[in-house]
Amino acid sequence: MLESQCWMESMNTAFMIPGLTLLLITWLPLGCLAQGEAGSVPAGNVLDAKGRSIGVGPMVLVRGGTVQMGIDAREIQSFENIFDVHVPQLFQDEVPKHWVTLGEFYIDKYLVTNAQFKAFTDANPGWQPDRIARELDDGNYLKHWKEPTALAANADHPVVNVNWYSALAFCRWAGKRLPSEAEWEYAARGGLNTLFPWGDQPADGTRANYSGSRLGITSPVGTYPANRYGLFDMAGNVWQFMADEWKPYPATPQKNPVAGERLSLNGTAFLQVKTRRVIRGGSFDGAPVNLWVEYRDSHPASGSREFVGFRCAK
Numbered sequence: 001m002l003e004s005q006c007w008m009e010s011m012n013t014a015f016m017i018p019g020l021t022l023l024l025i026t027w028l029p030l031g032c033l034a035q036g037e038a039g040s041v042p043a044g045n046v047l048d049a050k051g052r053s054i055g056v057g058p059m060v061l062v063r064g065g066t067v068q069m070g071i072d073a074r075e076i077q078s079f080e081n082i083f084d085v086h087v088p089q090l091f092q093d094e095v096p097k098h099w100v101t102l103g104e105f106y107i108d109k110y111l112v113t114n115a116q117f118k119a120f121t122d123a124n125p126g127w128q129p130d131r132i133a134r135e136l137d138d139g140n141y142l143k144h145w146k147e148p149t150a151l152a153a154n155a156d157h158p159v160v161n162v163n164w165y166s167a168l169a170f171c172r173w174a175g176k177r178l179p180s181e182a183e184w185e186y187a188a189r190g191g192l193n194t195l196f197p198w199g200d201q202p203a204d205g206t207r208a209n210y211s212g213s214r215l216g217i218t219s220p221v222g223t224y225p226a227n228r229y230g231l232f233d234m235a236g237n238v239w240q241f242m243a244d245e246w247k248p249y250p251a252t253p254q255k256n257p258v259a260g261e262r263l264s265l266n267g268t269a270f271l272q273v274k275t276r277r278v279i280r281g282g283s284f285d286g287a288p289v290n291l292w293v294e295y296r297d298s299h300p301a302s303g304s305r306e307f308v309g310f311r312c313a314k
Contacts, residue, residue, distance in 0.1 A: 056176075058108075059109060060107055060230050062104060064104045067186060070098055071294060093297075094294045098249055106313060106314045107179055109232060112159050114159045115151075115156065129141055138163070140305060141162065144161055160307065161306055162309065164273070180242060181278045181296065188280070190231070195293065196235055197231075209223065210236040212288070224236070234281060239297070240280050242280060247260060278297075279299045
């Protein structure tokens with residue numbers, strides 16, 4: 001679990017899961033909260049194809065700090081019991097626990113929507129569904145836009161059926177970038193040391209759009225309560241692309257880590273990336289374990305799917 005260096009004292013609180021009661025350490029001294037202080041900033045100013053100013057989403061400033069990410073191998077069985085998922089490999093990907101230092105950063109308050117992505121494709125025809133290079137996509141790119149009324153009806157839903165390349169290209173166009181995995185997790189926690197962005201209470205249909213909500217589809221961004229930093233959909237709705245390559249966690253302390261190639265930071269070199277990318281957050285079809293703030297998974301860079309979207313950072 002992620003723990004701040006100012007973690008000095010603790011108290012036990014009961015965490016209830018159907019059929020299971022577990023004691024978790026979840027108290028954080030008030031003095032530690034300043035490390036994750038957040039404040040909103042206005043949306044960026046980007047012009048569409050006709051030169052009109054459009055909003056590309058408000059952002060939240062997240063203060064940096066030094067924290068722990070990951071879990072110890074000896075904790076795996078405990079998490080298997082918590083989530084009633086007895087597949088050790090799902091939790092092995094979160095090993096080992098390691099220190100991470102992050103500078104302050106901004107992250108989008110909401111997931112990128114269909115309407116915002118449509119403005120991007122209008123301004124950048126090369127990223128329109130019938131123009132994208134075949135080698136960059138698996139054939140599903142924006143396929144949900146083919147229905148005449150789909151785009152208008154779901155304008156405020158998170159954009160899906162996008163690949164990692166197009167997500168990164170959108171963020172650049174908006175004057176932003178994709179978040180690192182470490183930034184995303186730090187922001188998702190909202191200054192808490194709990195299982196989910198909202199706390200240790202079990203997932204249910206009032207907190208997130210996941211399999212237990214029984215919607216079976218995306219929901220408008222901001223439908224569910226924000227975390228303590230004012231960030232929406234940090235658990236459920238759609239998985240979110242990270243900047244990082246999919247790799248095991250390092251055991252040594254890291255500073256502003258981004259796993260794998262840094263090609264994504266330079267010119268068009270990001271288009272040559274072929275490795276799987278980290279995704280975080282779970283989706284409308286995900287299990288409670290996917291909503292766990294520690295949980296990490298991977299996805300092909302060219303994989304456009306109906307359950308994967310993104311948000312930006314800077």
